[in-house]
Amino acid sequence: MTPPHDPRALDVDEARTRLPGLTVVDVRTPGEYAAGHVPGALNIPLDHLDSALPALRRLPGERLLLVCASGARSENACRVLAEHGIRAMTLTGGTQGWAQRGQELHRPPSSPSATWSMERQVRFTAGSIVLVGLGLGLLHPAWQLLSAGIAGGLVFSALTNTCGMAALLSRLPHNRPRPADLEAALAALERRGQAPVT
Structure with missing residues (x-):
C-alpha cells in the first residue's frame, strides 16, 4: 500500500x-x-x-x-x-x-432545488442541538450535557479537520x-x- x-x-x-x-x-x-x-x-x-x-x-x-x-x-x-x-x-x-x-x-x-452546503447544514444542526440542550437544561441540568457534547465535537472536528456530523448528514436522502x-x-x-x- x-x-x-x-x-x-x-x-x-x-x-x-x-x-x-x-x-x-x-x-x-x-x-x-x-x-x-x-x-x-x-x-x-x-x-x-x-x-x-x-x-x-x-x-x-x-x-x-x-x-x-x-x-x-x-x-x-x-x-x-x-x-x-x-x-x-x-x-x-x-x-x-x-x-x-x-x-x-x-x-x-x-x-x-439546491441543497444547503454541508458546512451550512452542520452549523444549523449543531446550533439547533445546542439550543435544544440549553432549553431542556432549564427543566433538568443533565440535558446541558447534550450542548457540551456538541461543543466538544466541534472542537475535535476543528483539531482533526474531520467532521462526524457531516458524515452523518451526508447520508440523509437529500444528500x-x-x-x-x-x-x-x-x-x-x-x-x-x-x-x-x-
Whole structure:
C-alpha cells in the first residue's frame, strides 16, 4: 500500500489554465453540486469514492483534480486515493475560491432545488442541538450535557479537520446521489480512462 502524501494543490488560475486536460471530480453532495460546480466536473460524493477506484486508476497521472466547497473534503479525498496508489490534486479554496476569483460555476438547467452546503447544514444542526440542550437544561441540568457534547465535537472536528456530523448528514436522502446520476458519472470516468492521452 502506498503511504499517504500531502496532495498537490492547484490554485484557481493554474486549474483554469489546465482545465481542458484535467478530469475534475466534485466530491460534494449532489445538492451542493447542483447549486454550482466547476464546469465539466463529475459528481462522485466522498462516501461513494470507493466505487470509482477502478476507473480512477486508469486515468493518466497528474490529471485528476478533486474539488469540494472549500478544499477540506477534497484534501481528505486525495489522501484516501493516495492510500490506493492514485495520485490526485485538490483545488485551493474549492468552488468557493473558484467563484470568488470570478470563474463561472455551472448549474444544470434541470437540476433539483439546491441543497444547503454541508458546512451550512452542520452549523444549523449543531446550533439547533445546542439550543435544544440549553432549553431542556432549564427543566433538568443533565440535558446541558447534550450542548457540551456538541461543543466538544466541534472542537475535535476543528483539531482533526474531520467532521462526524457531516458524515452523518451526508447520508440523509437529500444528500444522496440518485443511482442513475452516480452510474452516469462513473461511466464518464471510464470513458476518460480509456481515451488516449493527448
